[in-house]
Amino acid sequence: MIKTFSTIINKYVTIKEVGLNGRYINAAHISKPLKKAALNFKVEVLGNSTLGESIHLIKVGSGKLKILMWSQMHGNESTTTKAVFDMLNVFGEYPDDSVIKNILNKCTIYIIPMLNPDGAKAYTRVNANDVDLNRDAKNLSQVESQILRKTFDDFKPDFCFNLHDQRTIFSAGANDFPATLSFLTPSENMERSITKSRKQSMKVIGAIYEDLSKLIPNRIGRYDDGYNDNCTGDTFQSLGVPTILFEAGHSNDDYAREKTREYVFYALLSGLSSISTQDFRKLDKSIYFNIPENEKLFYDVILRNADINGRNVDIAIQFKEILKNEKLVFLAIVENISNNLAFFAHKEIQCNFQSVTLPDHKSITENVIVDKILLKDEVLMIN
Template sequence: MLMLLPHVASAAPATASSPAELPPPPAWLAVVEADYSRHHVDGLSSRIFTAEHWWEIATPLLTTEAGFEIEPIGYSAEGRPLRHVHWGDGPTRVLLWSQMHGDESTASMALADLFRFLGQSPAHPLADRLRRQLSLHVVPILNPDGAARFQRRNAQGIDINRDAAALASPEARALKMLRDRLQPAFGFNLHDQRPGYRVGDSARGTAIALLAPPFNEQREVNDVRGRAIGVSALIRAALEPRIGGHIARWDDEFNPRAFGDLMTYWGTSTVLIESGGIEGDPQKQKLRKLNFLALLVALDAIASGDYASAPHALYTGLPENGDVWPDLLIRGATLASPGVAPARADILVEFEHALSGEGGRITDIGDLGARSARTVIDARDLYLTPVPGSRLVHNAPARFALSRDPEGLQVVWSLLDDLDTTQPMPENAGRH
């Protein structure tokens, strides 16, 4: 089995900067990274958790002695509390919000690590600088009802990130009121994106995508957006040596309903961080660490003012998010269903949880031509047989085996809804 972790290509008109052109990282970065195990918060090893669980884990860190304040800012559609954490005495207000989509939890885990670093390392020069220069305001889980179901939308079925103008949901109203009260200079909109996204026109998966959202349809760069671009450039500079070739730029088409775009319009320099996927990281713990480092780099850039001199080309030169590749493509197998004439065909499978390979469903059958996928299996010498009680039809659960005989007796690999990670993939499987 061939496994490819992020490898770089550019599809964007601008030319991506090479690592040699990157500015030097902050002096503290390598030390904090090497010491990450001290800042890592236990109890969040799975990316699926409730808001109640997150607060149970994080609240012991958020003491007044460590400089934290917890403030209620409202209730969700189902009555779950919405809370805002404040830390820092500085003049520059920064608003961070995570998990406005309930199934996008990577940054919420990283925020717990950030709180531990800030609270337990007060003498660290970075923590001291952030405390003196910044006033951090954090909504760790904006959509607790969605988190309870691990679903994108809130309990009303509303996409909170498309509710910035209408403010129909209580969660959107709470965030807008907090923003209006604080008038933050900077904002961080923290999300996850589908792991199938490619970097530009390459085969490399996007691990992190950045965006300094526009404030108008012309996508102009004013001072507000320019500051966000500077911060994004320094995030890219810090992450490039760690996930080189796996960083992309989100499409910057203006959306008048989205919080990131309207935050910029309202005067808050906003950075979108999207956590995609790294193969072999189903619970996104590697991406959690990268988020932790990215947030520290970004906050330090604001506290020090270094964002003002950051070369914008580091951001604009990033390839955009490219195509979204499906999860699994089995190419050229002979379909052998009882009572049905055999046929040689390709079969496409998508998983409800792509990185962990859970909840597989057949999404296409036939000649799929030059289509690609995150994992491709060449099955031209094998039969694909359904397990008893299952069918090889469009939209059916993915329950089948690859075997050397049409009866399915000499099985070489099988899929029963969920991938069995202990089962070796066929030797000719390619993973990207």
């Protein structure tokens, strides 16, 4: 399948929505891309968020196969939102491309690009009432949850794409490859039964995996499918609609998630293409189970063989994302100081048994913020 949209891959630089960059994406940022989308597609307001921000719906295509996708259910998970607008650009600019034409003719796609605009503005997982919308599918206590459910009930989709970001801690299996993309077909019950709808979503994921593993070998993972009836994906799956969880993860030196965004864009096209052609039906569900399951094996930085007060240790650092003056700041926090840490890092620094201290020569301890350290009296920047 990758070969069939190789032309699009070669044109990605021109397709990419230039108005959206970085991790902090809120309603103001998508206003211009929405206006651009409205030139080619129908854009409407479904309702308003808790704080009164508009929640938009974009309608694409004219086919019988119906796909509902939503992004930024968690406000601080914006990579898939960027990829969605990249996808809208390719739909608008290359409608005569064979792959795109087939998708638009065979599918009707409803897209909610930002379900939680209040959380997006505050850069938080939760909404303005401090509720995780992905744990509100059962109670439907929040207006944003109600809007999504009403859209689902009215549209009656054949497939759902639930679009998220994942943390940098995940590896694709028990190895030193980060989970740049991860997928899941949610369970319908506590027994994790492989039902008809799950089989279909497994096969679509299998199609995406076969395509994307050619671009990012060893960097695609699979989430644990433990059942939670409060989760949106589990709920929609239990209603008989094949549902696919997309998780955008870490690429090397890509904390802005611009490279990962590109891979999500390809994954969206791959999934939609396999549905529009029905090619996914030819695949066996075993492909899905061959995708390595995610494990939490990464830190952002590990200082190896550091000397702290005569003790040889590894120092593990994790970045915490903080919104400051509408800019995202990564705070480097020491999470673990141990001998021979059996973890991987996106960046490793070999200290060669030399003394490591804070810039004021105080000892490094767990839970402290470190933007720079002294390695044998030489200043070393962490991020």
